[in-house]
Amino acid sequence: LRIRAATGGPHYGPLQKCAYSGVVFLALPLTVVTGLAMSPAVTAAYPFLSRMFGGLQSARTIHFLAFVALVLFAAVHVSMVITSGFKRQMRAMTLGE
Numbered sequence: 001l002r003i004r005a006a007t008g009g010p011h012y013g014p015l016q017k018c019a020y021s022g023v024v025f026l027a028l029p030l031t032v033v034t035g036l037a038m039s040p041a042v043t044a045a046y047p048f049l050s051r052m053f054g055g056l057q058s059a060r061t062i063h064f065l066a067f068v069a070l071v072l073f074a075a076v077h078v079s080m081v082i083t084s085g086f087k088r089q090m091r092a093m094t095l096g097e
Contacts, residue, residue, distance in 0.1 A: 027066045034063035
């Protein structure tokens with residue numbers, strides 16, 4: 001087995017950069033923090049988490065919206081892999097070919 005060094009990589013457009021940045025820096029952390037804010041054990045120890053989002057119901061709504069954004073992001077990616085050649089894309093992702 002040999003490890004081949006990566007030479008460059010794909011060039012991402014501005015919309016792709018915004019989408020990835022939104023998922024990594026906004027939706028994922030927001031989902032985690034709002035999930036913690038909904039937990040009774042966590043809010044008993046850190047009550048400011050629930051207040052930070054305006055209460056339990058607001059945290060639940062924000063959590064749901066962030067979840068929908070993540071699911072849509074994943075669905076678009078899976079559909080793009082399927083439409084651009086499932087076997088070729090899976091081989092490239094798993095074996096680096």
